Amino acid sequence: MGGPTTAIERLQSLVRIRTVSYADRELIDPAPFKEFARQLAAGFPLLHAKLDRTVVLDHGMLFHWRGRGAERPVVLMAHIDVVPVEESDTWQHPAFGAEIHDGVLWGRGTLDDKGCLAGICEVVESLLGQGFVPAQDVWLSFGCDEEVMGKAAPEAVRILQDKGIEPWFVLDEGGAVAHDAFPGVSKPLAVIGVTEKGITNVRLSVDGRGGHASMPTRMDTTARLARAILRLDRSPFPSSVPAPTIEMFRRLADHLPLALRPLARNAERLKPALARALVAAGPESAAMTRTTAVVTTLSGSPANNVLASRATAGINVRIMVGDSVSGVVERIRTVVKDERVDVEVVESNEPSPLSPTDDDAFRLLEATIATTFPDAVPTPYVMMGATDSRFFTAICDRVYRFAPFRMTRAQRESIHSYDERIGIDDYLDGIAFYRRLIEAIR
Numbered sequence: 433m434g435g436p437t438t439a440i441e442r443l444q445s446l447v448r449i450r451t452v453s454y455a456d457r458e459l460i461d462p463a464p465f466k467e468f469a470r471q472l473a474a475g476f477p478l479l480h481a482k483l484d485r486t487v488v489l490d491h492g493m494l495f496h497w498r499g500r501g502a503e504r505p506v507v508l509m510a511h512i513d514v515v516p517v518e519e520s521d522t523w524q525h526p527a528f529g530a531e532i533h534d535g536v537l538w539g540r541g542t543l544d545d546k547g548c549l550a551g552i553c554e555v556v557e558s559l560l561g562q563g564f565v566p567a568q569d570v571w572l573s574f575g576c577d578e579e580v581m582g583k584a585a586p587e588a589v590r591i592l593q594d595k596g597i598e599p600w601f602v603l604d605e606g607g608a609v610a611h612d613a614f615p616g617v618s619k620p621l622a623v624i625g626v627t628e629k630g631i632t633n634v635r636l637s638v639d640g641r642g643g644h645a646s647m648p649t650r651m652d653t654t655a656r657l658a659r660a661i662l663r664l665d666r667s668p669f670p671s672s673v674p675a676p677t678i679e680m681f682r683r684l685a686d687h688l689p690l691a692l693r694p695l696a697r698n699a700e701r702l703k704p705a706l707a708r709a710l711v712a713a714g715p716e717s718a719a720m721t722r723t724t725a726v727v728t729t730l731s732g733s734p735a736n737n738v739l740a741s742r743a744t745a746g747i748n749v750r751i752m753v754g755d756s757v758s759g760v761v762e763r764i765r766t767v768v769k770d771e772r773v774d775v776e777v778v779e780s781n782e783p784s785p786l787s788p789t790d791d792d793a794f795r796l797l798e799a800t801i802a803t804t805f806p807d808a809v810p811t812p813y814v815m816m817g818a819t820d821s822r823f824f825t826a827i828c829d830r831v832y833r834f835a836p837f838r839m840t841r842a843q844r845e846s847i848h849s850y851d852e853r854i855g856i857d858d859y860l861d862g863i864a865f866y867r868r869l870i871e872a873i874r
């Protein structure tokens with residue numbers, strides 16, 4: 433039986449599969465991941481017949497497309513898994529329905545990250561059908577647990593290391609052709625992540641005796657924890673402006689409102705003023721300037737009439753370039769200022785190294801963006817989220833993060849939320865980007 437017959441149908445078939453990952457691997461249902469592999473093989477038969485395929489851990493995939501040369505191999509990345517859909521989320525259309533309405537395809541994973549994965553496969557399949565051979569080896573690395581800081585990407589890196597592969601550049605999800613990205617700028621920004629914040633999870637915990645709720649004690653475990661949380665909320669990390677942000681504003685200068693152009697053109701000298709402007713512009717731009725720490729989980733008493741003997745809060749920290757895990761943890765302890773509040777690092781990653789922008793690989797991305805999205809302003813930036821590509825910095829100095837799709841602010845806000853969707857024409861433009869990129873590799 434053949435697979436779907438058009439690019440849109442192939443993407444729909446993949447979005448409908450509930451490849452949800454959980455940090456607790458016992459909760460992961462392997463059946464959807466197996467179905468995803470079957471659908472991928474049905475939709476892209478030449479890719480599976482002509483490329484060497486390695487299964488990475490349970491469900492990850494590593495494909496090797498042999499080129500005319502192997503001196504400067506390229507790695508194109510995406511991931512199979514998606515985050516769960518909360519029952520309280522108010523989707524306009526079913527999260528796994530992959531329905532099309534008014535030229536837009538709705539569903540979990542359309543942007544994060546099955547659109548990239550399917551777009552890459554579309555190009556490879558098409559080029560294989562034409563007998564095209566890339567100038568250099570191309571590796572396709574498709575992770576299966578990116579959303580939970582999993583182990584597939586590090587394992588893919590280990591496999592490549594064992595083969596002696598040192599990529600010329602790596603391209604993963606991350607940036608986008610972002611509309612409404614900065615106040616007063618009408619042009620979309622094609623933001624290319626040249627680094628990403630480190631991601632660290634910290635647990636605050638307070639232990640006490642507990643007891644009956646009819647006899648509460650002053651400053652019990654939950655009150656002490658709440659005070660610690662408020663102290664953190666009222667003491668944001670200091671703002672700064674790293675090199676990629678300086679370069680971004682240099683490129684934006686001619687497109688900003690007149691009043692802001694002197695600030696952008698002199699960003700290197702006016703870093704404090706620029707940092708204040710970014711913080712004032714809203715949460716998306718403010719996150720570009722500082723380490724962020726936000727409480728995401730809370731737990732306390734198991735019953736209404738019981739005082740908590742242990743109260744905990746999980747804090748998700750995104751560490752800015754220039755900061756470190758140790759420095760961040762020390763600052764949290766200083767701000768909390770309570771020896772009874774235990775501060776424990778659960779898992780951590782340092783910020784990624786900066787990838788070069790004055791380089792042939794970056795210029796190739798810029799040129800491909802300029803051809804595919806001529807109205808956009810290509811620019812480096814610091815990516816706030818975490819991707820599998822951070823592990824590839826161990827074997828490559830040029831790791832970039834760019835999803836070649838136009839995204840409105842509302843679409844960007846839908847990632848990991850509800851109403852995630854991609855425009856049909858935007859998806860087709862993304863496929864065109866990947867094709868031009870592969871054809872231009874030398």
